[in-house]
Amino acid sequence: MIRISNLSKVYTKGRNKVVALQDINLHINKGDIYGIIGLSGAGKSSLIRCINRIEEPTSGDIWVNDINMIDLNPTQLRKARKKIGMIFQSFNLLYSKTVFENIAFPLRLDKTPEKIIKEKVNSLLELVELTDKIHAYPAQLSGGQKQRVGIARALANDPDVLLCDEATSALDPKTTQQILNLLKTINKNFGLTIVVITHEMEVIKEICNRVAILESGRIIEEGNTIDIFSQPGNDITKHFVEQSQELPEEFLKGNVLNLSFMHGTAHEPVISKVVKTFNVDVNILSGKIEFIQEKQIGKLTVEINVEPHKLLDIIKYLEENHVRVEVMKK
Amino acid sequence: MMYWVDVLMLPLWETIYMVFVSVFFTVLFGLPLGIILVITDQEHICPKPVLNAVLSYIINITRSLPFIILMIFIFPFTRLIVGTTIGTTAAIVPLVVASTPFFARIVETSIREVDWGVVEASIAMGASPLQIILKVLIPEAMPSLVLGTTITIINVLGYSAMAGAIGAGGLGDLAVRYGYHRFQTDVMIATIIVLIIFVQVMQSVGNKVAQIINKK
Numbered sequence: 001m002i003r004i005s006n007l008s009k010v011y012t013k014g015r016n017k018v019v020a021l022q023d024i025n026l027h028i029n030k031g032d033i034y035g036i037i038g039l040s041g042a043g044k045s046s047l048i049r050c051i052n053r054i055e056e057p058t059s060g061d062i063w064v065n066d067i068n069m070i071d072l073n074p075t076q077l078r079k080a081r082k083k084i085g086m087i088f089q090s091f092n093l094l095y096s097k098t099v100f101e102n103i104a105f106p107l108r109l110d111k112t113p114e115k116i117i118k119e120k121v122n123s124l125l126e127l128v129e130l131t132d133k134i135h136a137y138p139a140q141l142s143g144g145q146k147q148r149v150g151i152a153r154a155l156a157n158d159p160d161v162l163l164c165d166e167a168t169s170a171l172d173p174k175t176t177q178q179i180l181n182l183l184k185t186i187n188k189n190f191g192l193t194i195v196v197i198t199h200e201m202e203v204i205k206e207i208c209n210r211v212a213i214l215e216s217g218r219i220i221e222e223g224n225t226i227d228i229f230s231q232p233g234n235d236i237t238k239h240f241v242e243q244s245q246e247l248p249e250e251f252l253k254g255n256v257l258n259l260s261f262m263h264g265t266a267h268e269p270v271i272s273k274v275v276k277t278f279n280v281d282v283n284i285l286s287g288k289i290e291f292i293q294e295k296q297i298g299k300l301t302v303e304i305n306v307e308p309h310k311l312l313d314i315i316k317y318l319e320e321n322h323v324r325v326e327v328m329k330k
Numbered sequence: 331m332m333y334w335v336d337v338l339m340l341p342l343w344e345t346i347y348m349v350f351v352s353v354f355f356t357v358l359f360g361l362p363l364g365i366i367l368v369i370t371d372q373e374h375i376c377p378k379p380v381l382n383a384v385l386s387y388i389i390n391i392t393r394s395l396p397f398i399i400l401m402i403f404i405f406p407f408t409r410l411i412v413g414t415t416i417g418t419t420a421a422i423v424p425l426v427v428a429s430t431p432f433f434a435r436i437v438e439t440s441i442r443e444v445d446w447g448v449v450e451a452s453i454a455m456g457a458s459p460l461q462i463i464l465k466v467l468i469p470e471a472m473p474s475l476v477l478g479t480t481i482t483i484i485n486v487l488g489y490s491a492m493a494g495a496i497g498a499g500g501l502g503d504l505a506v507r508y509g510y511h512r513f514q515t516d517v518m519i520a521t522i523i524v525l526i527i528f529v530q531v532m533q534s535v536g537n538k539v540a541q542i543i544n545k546k
């Protein structure tokens with residue numbers, strides 16, 4: 001659906017050069033909700049904005065639906081953009097126009113007959129549950145309502161892809177949840193491919209089936225959300241995945257292990273089996289069960305005071321029982 | 331009372347005619363000029379740095395000339411267009427020449443105030459530059475443009491009085507003839523009152539209209 005190869009983006013202002021993206025390679029499949037996460041300044045916005053070329057890539061190729069966006073002339077590009085919806089952190093609605101006119105805007109660009117516009121806008125208003133706000137102006141709406149107008153507007157041309165640049169970052173947690181649910185519904189019902197940019201792991205966990213982690217303009221990790229969560233391979237990734245797992249130094253006396261339980265092991269008494277089998281004391285430091293796209297991952301941080309060779313046996317035993325083990329400190 | 335009405339009526343009408351016809355042409359030329367100033371900017375939808383710099387330069391030159399000097403300076407041009415340099419209609423030419431750059435700068439400021447995010451959203455929706463100008467920039471800037479037009483009307487009124495002093499008729503001419511040459515203070519005061527009312531009415535109407543169309 002979307003294929004990005006060797007994409008780079010350098011901002012040049014006078015003699016100053018900022019390398020925002022370096023050699024990005026990505027493959028997004030049809031029907032994916034693809035998350036791109038990174039800290040502020042990592043280059044997320046630059047990346048998503050290169051997809052519809054509202055930011056001009058410095059080098060590389062971007063295929064959307066087998067069309068290389070880079071090859072298009074201005075007229076072709078405008079046509080291609082109509083099939084790529086986009087929503088923004090700051091909503092970017094037209095303040096001088098009503099909800100109806102905002103959603104009708106992309107259709108009016110093509111001189112669509114008024115009757116068709118009316119039908120389309122009304123059905124979109126129903127989808128985003130804003131039928132009663134049809135004649136309201138954006139200034140009269142809440143943040144969540146504005147974003148739903150943004151979504152309706154982005155869907156007006158029946159796009160193949162929806163790009164979301166920090167679409168929920170200006171919203172409170174409850175409203176964020178509603179918008180994420182709406183995106184999930186749209187993805188399921190229309191098979192719409194969605195690309196989500198965010199700095200919030202919660203957003204990724206909630207809706208993305210695949211995720212890429214962006215750091216200083218490079219993709220440092222990429223894969224299924226569930227895999228990345230259960231086994232983050234990289235320090236930055238861990239930063240996102242384990243934001244709440246910081247442990248004070250004084251706890252870390254013996255061997256500290258991070259355990260991830262998945263594929264049904266989350267409800268098996270593996271720990272008590274370890275205690276019985278190896279006759280060791282297991283001290284639980286922290287633990288939680290997380291839901292990632294309705295699948296559960298158990299996360300447990302434990303301390304075990306044993307000799308190294310016995311520890312290796314325990315790790316082997318755990319891994320045989322489908323528990324992913326990461327040694328934090330020996 | 332009737333005397334003042336008689337004396338004031340024709341000059342007032344001449345002033346209104348001069349001001350509104352001038353403002354009409356000022357908006358006609360100044361609006362596109364102001365928009366071009368914005369969109370040809372390096373970071374905008376239609377970057378043309380050279381054109382931008384040249385336009386900006388011409389506008390600055392025109393704006394640095396005091397109106398009375400500009401008016402005399404362009405007499406040949408005025409004669410070319412209306413056939414004469416004297417009279418109310420002839421005054422419209424220098425008025426338009428002087429106020430167009432002024433209004434263009436006001437338009438420039440208003441259009442620049444339009445949230446760039448909204449422009450970007452319309453680019454992302456596949457809008458062409460012309461569609462962005464007509465369907466996004468102008469409607470979004472409308473309240474500000476209305477206020478800018480109000481300021482321009484009041485500004486042109488001021489210029490028109492100066493034009494009046496050198497043969498264009500109107501209230502400026504009246505004030506010079508009665509107030510300056512004949513020391514008729516009553517006519518002078520009546521003229522001032524009419525001007526104050528005119529400015530007040532224009533400003534209130536402008537504010538009201540801007541307020542009604544402002545949905546932000």
Ligand SMILES: Nc1ncnc2c1ncn2[C@@H]1O[C@H](COP(=O)(O)OP(=O)(O)O)[C@@H](O)[C@H]1O
Nearest residue numbers: 011018020038039040041042043044045046047
């Ligand atoms: N228009 C621009 N001009 C110059 N530098 C920019 C511009 N936009 C972004 N940058 C720089 O590029 C880097 C990546 O920015 P951005 O893509 O906005 O990151 P993110 O969305 O992850 O916060 C930052 O260092 C930022 O300062």
Ligand SMILES: [Mg+2]
Nearest residue numbers: 044045046166
């Ligand atoms: Mg950003």
